[in-house]
Amino acid sequence: MAERREPAAHAAIRAAAAEAAADAVHVEMSLPTGGPVSTVMEAPDETDEELDERKRTVLRAIVSEYVARGEPVGSKRVVEVAGLDVSAATVRNEMSALESLGYITQPHTSAGRIPTDKGYRRFVDDLRADPALDGPRRELVQELLGGAADVEDLLARTSSVLSQLTRLVSLVIAPAGDASRLKLCELVALSPGGALLLLVADTGRVEKRSVELPAGTTDADLDRVRTVLGEHVRGRRLDDVHAAVETIVDDAPSDLRDILRAVANATASGLTQDTVHHVFVGGQASLAGDEAFERQQLSRVLQLIEERATLARLLAEATAGDRPTVRIGEENKVEDLRSASLVAQRYQLVAAGSLGVLGPTRMDYATVLATVRAVADQLHETLTDLSS
Amino acid sequence: MAERREPAAHAAIRAAAAEAAADAVHVEMSLPTGGPVSTVMEAPDETDEELDERKRTVLRAIVSEYVARGEPVGSKRVVEVAGLDVSAATVRNEMSALESLGYITQPHTSAGRIPTDKGYRRFVDDLRADPALDGPRRELVQELLGGAADVEDLLARTSSVLSQLTRLVSLVIAPAGDASRLKLCELVALSPGGALLLLVADTGRVEKRSVELPAGTTDADLDRVRTVLGEHVRGRRLDDVHAAVETIVDDAPSDLRDILRAVANATASGLTQDTVHHVFVGGQASLAGDEAFERQQLSRVLQLIEERATLARLLAEATAGDRPTVRIGEENKVEDLRSASLVAQRYQLVAAGSLGVLGPTRMDYATVLATVRAVADQLHETLTDLSS
DNA sequence: GCCTGGCACCCTCGCCCTCGGAGTGCCAAC
DNA sequence: GTTGGCACTCCGAGGGCGAGGGTGCCAGGC
DSSP: OOSSOOOTTHHHHHHHHHHHHHTTTTOOTTOTTSSTTOOOOSSSOOTTOSSOHHHHHHHHHHHHHHHHHOSOBOHHHHHHHHTOSSOHHHHHHHHHHHHHTTSEEOSSTTSOBEEOHHHHHHHHHTTOSOOOOOHHHHHHHHHHHHTOSSHHHHHHHHHHHHHHHHSSEEEEEOOOGGGOBEEEEEEEEEETTEEEEEEEETTSOEEEEEEEOOTTOOHHHHHHHHHHHHHHHTTOBGGGHHHHHHHHHHHSOHHHHHHHHHHHHHHHSOHHHHHTTOEEEEOHHHHHHOTTSOHHHHHHHHHHHHOHHHHHHHHHHHOOSSSOEEEEGGGSSSGGGTTEEEEEEEOOSSSOOEEEEEEESSSOHHHHHHHHHHHHHHHHHHHHHHHO | OOSSOOOTTHHHHHHHHHHHHHTTTTOOTTOTTSSTTOOOOSSSOOTTOSSOHHHHHHHHHHHHHHHHHOSOBOHHHHHHHHTOSSOHHHHHHHHHHHHHTTSEEOSSTTSOBEEOHHHHHHHHHTTOSOOOOOHHHHHHHHHHHHTOSSHHHHHHHHHHHHHHHHSSEEEEEOOOGGGOBEEEEEEEEEETTEEEEEEEETTSOEEEEEEEOOTTOOHHHHHHHHHHHHHHHTTOBGGGHHHHHHHHHHHSOHHHHHHHHHHHHHHHSOHHHHHTTOEEEEOHHHHHHOTTSOHHHHHHHHHHHHOHHHHHHHHHHHOOSSSOEEEEGGGSSSGGGTTEEEEEEEOOSSSOOEEEEEEESSSOHHHHHHHHHHHHHHHHHHHHHHHO
């Protein structure tokens, strides 16, 4: 019930992750964008492509170089970094073509190029051979998520790990209540006119709702209601609870009806829907430190983050399949995210929750994708262990 | 249990507060710093003072002008704004004196003056006639805090109101568990080896703890433990729970001992201490939008905010008496808050919680103090209503 | 037909300089 | 003690200049 409990492991991760992240920019994660070594030409011809292999190489070089350095990258640097065996002039032609195709753009005439959203998109799509997270960090994730006490704690840790490894804002939403079953339904009298309805799911999730009791409710009444509720509600799915209570109301003895009605009201504010608000966020400070964001954009994004409902909806929408999803800049429907990218993934097949990170469009997609994926996998695994 | 539930009223407050805040800078809150009207001289002589009345007036003018405009303020402007009946040259002399006393400083030679931390401190101390929050906003606070369903919700709203009205980061920590009594103690089996311990206080606070059950624990065992716990723990203060459980362990039938031991372990991680983590934060976006913070400072402060434990400790420490406390810049022991100020107040006399706001040293102390105070009072009142 | 070196051109950025404005400190006079 | 006056300082905006980096294009070569 704490807003976000800080797992004991945080101190540990901070040290570890800082170390790991220190070289994050330079470690190229065995991607073909790296040093002059890899002029990879996997399939010699894919003729129907808009971009031939060399253009793609150039684009890759521009994206990764721009992400790393933050400055527009010129033809000369592309040659160096992509290890192409052609002259800068040739690359210039390619770049010119890439520009008219909308993949890159110039901040001003006679400056280097920077990727457009479309360029990032293409870059990300070309990463289809999903890069794996490197060993040390993979182990770190495993270690930190392994020792969680309950689901709540686990998700908090997950959020922490994600943000520390990516240095972006991490988002984790709990699995939807659909599949979880109600273990306990309690009604606790707090003050004369008010009680607290407690719903506990088998995942360890606890929902509480205030119930306004009708005047004159006695403890005995409450006992009876408790029994009735216990009988009819236990074992149900969370999103069934409201309906279940509604049906009881009518069948109940008339003197309990008012109380049950109050309980029904309390459960009305959709238990499923409410899951949405149950979102863990971490790493907002890193976002503030990121030079890639303008002051105003930063403020907007932070504001959006504070509106948990919107945020959760976004995240849920973004995670359709079971592979990581990337929403780049303008691809985000939300105005405030125009200059941001979201990398997200579902993490459970049934009753899926979602997790992801949010950062400037200028982010290291390869590493981020690898991290999100690894964390989601590990979370999935730990969850499975935990519930068995 | 949602990280922070967004009260339905948020949309409403957003509109209302925006309106209210729009003129916040110019409305001078009936302080004697305002227009040329008020050359207030309350007590004609307080001779032992380091600062005579005129110096104080000058200081007041500098502080409020600097806060409002964000630029160093010169002697000429002081004359205008403070409505002093002397020439700029005279004011310059006073300013020179104020500077050598350490109340104000020059960003560079031949620029206007800006307040030092000491200057702000003095300004705040001179506000002893606590300014009251103006009518409309006072009503807004009342309205928004009045309709809270339970304590949790109330505190979330409080945090929201505070940050919206001040446009700073708001902090609210829940009342310490000391005085609240345990209403319910439940043990719910979730998986074969694990259970969930639920503690419900009469304030509506719910604590949950994972309990690792010894192998071979049966449902019947759990029932018995539940009964034992119920008998001995109910009605206790939250911070007594652990001790209470400990004593039961020894007296219990040997076959229950292991389970009770596990329960005792679960309650060990101080229930009082843990309260500390229960902190509501709002308005981080406003902080990012505030020009008064450098990028790096901003990041540091945000980072500190993410460490809930430190934050809560700070807030708790800062709120000693029952009047608002102000910690300005260097007065904060924490390195990362060197360029920030904290305005905080306790909000209940018994089992006090704390609330406050955090922002750049260059903040409108008068308004902020008034707001913090009004919100604390209202919160206190609503809490009293709620628990009666 | 594609690649390349060369070249003219463009734009930014840092630098310097200048100039106006704002503010100060000091002084002599009231 | 206060004041107007004055010289001085410093910042910041604006303009000019040169260097650097980048481009686009072209003509020639493979």
